[in-house]
Amino acid sequence: MRQRYLALLSMFASLPAMALTFQTRLESIEWKVEGDKFECRLSQPITGFGAGEFVRRAGEQATFRLNAPGNMLGRGSATLIAAASPWQPGRGDINLGSVRVVNGDVPFNSSQGQAGQLISGLMDGRSPVIRHYSSQGSGLMEVRLLPVKFSQAYTDYQLCVAKLLPMNFEQVKQTEVGFPGGGIELDANAKRRLDTIVAFMKADPTVNHVDLDGHSDNSGNRLTNRDLSRRRALAVMEYLKAQGIPEEQINVRFHGEAYPLAPNTNNANRARNRRVNVHLDRAPADQKAAPVPVASSTSAAKIS
Known part of the structure; x- marks a missing residue:
């Protein structure tokens, strides 16, 4: 585990120059599951930013979004990435395409397909990464979730999903x-x-x-x-x-x-x-x- 921790720290060396990155420290990572018959949410709080969350409504598949009060991203376009973990050498990142970023506390919602690939990546040890270059002068920003403790939280999330109504x-x-x-x-x-x-x-x-x-x-x-x-x-x-x-x-x-x-x-x-x-x-x-x-x-x- 110590090697994994050191590898996580080393990932900063591979980030683009001058990128502002939001990520929770490894020892503070948590996943939260909440929901009812209408909606289930699986989220990871992100220190200093908000949270990344998968949201599944009754009758639909999940989407992924950022919950970012005081959103610092600004308008533009972001790239979604299922990033390989440093402790898994030889694996490359998976580019899942772009999303349109808007102002507000929820700057974007991914497609259902993108969310499904992010979940599969988390189960495989990958990190969801949102890479955004703002057209409003804030430069390059990255928001990163970590796969630590994801498996148990995903099991709890599936139990919530099983109780959703068939339609919204x-x-x-x-x-x-x-x-x-x-x-x-x-x-x-x-x-x-x-x-x-x-x-x-x-x-x-x-x-x-x-x-x-x-x-x-x-x-x-x-x-x-x-x-x-x-x-x-x-x-x-x-x-x-x-x-x-x-x-x-x-x-x-x-x-x-x-x-x-x-x-x-x-x-x-x-x-x-x-x-x-x-x-x-x-x-x-x-x-x-x-x-x-x-x-x-x-x-x-x-x-x-």
Whole structure:
């Protein structure tokens, strides 16, 4: 371990001239995991700068970002690197491409692919490095995370990810429940979609209102189609109620054939038009509870 520590210290010799580098001392490295059913975060505090963190929202893959209050990077473009460790001779750095840097406490978000490569690199002993040359005169800066104690923290992070909901609010707030075969019966696919909505509403009490808009094709006369659209919306409402959603949170509307998704010129289009649109509304985001810590690796690294 002492050889690794000395190798880490020697990495400064290989940095570009005049680079300002932010990195936590080896003996102070920690990884923190926090989250809930909506989002999981795996982060390493960076002394004097903020933190580097992997963020995975429900229904999505992880991205990587810097959390940098008083951001010193400035606008421009940064290069993401999975840097080889000095104690692994013969290995080169992996350039993962660039990210656009903006002003603010979160200067960039990586792509999902870049985040996945950074995580793979950490598991392989590589260090995520953000190399940025500011166009605003602050010169070359580097921000570096270290792979020390990453494996256990990543295990805790995976436990958090396993509890995420299958979709996030942006994905679930607009849902179509189809009636492709006609009639008013909910098929298995419709029930699966509604079960996802129910799970989200039960997990997030700020989602407190559901609009149901029933629709039909133009196969019957207008009165018949209007009644069919009403009964389809009511069928969805009854299913939600049976799963524990209070009726006072549900608003039912029906439109008959008035708003087709596609021209009613063939069977496939008419099947698309037989539907109930489900729209969720939520209370302001600041009423949502903050993620709770899941685990933290905070013990000092031992140097023998």
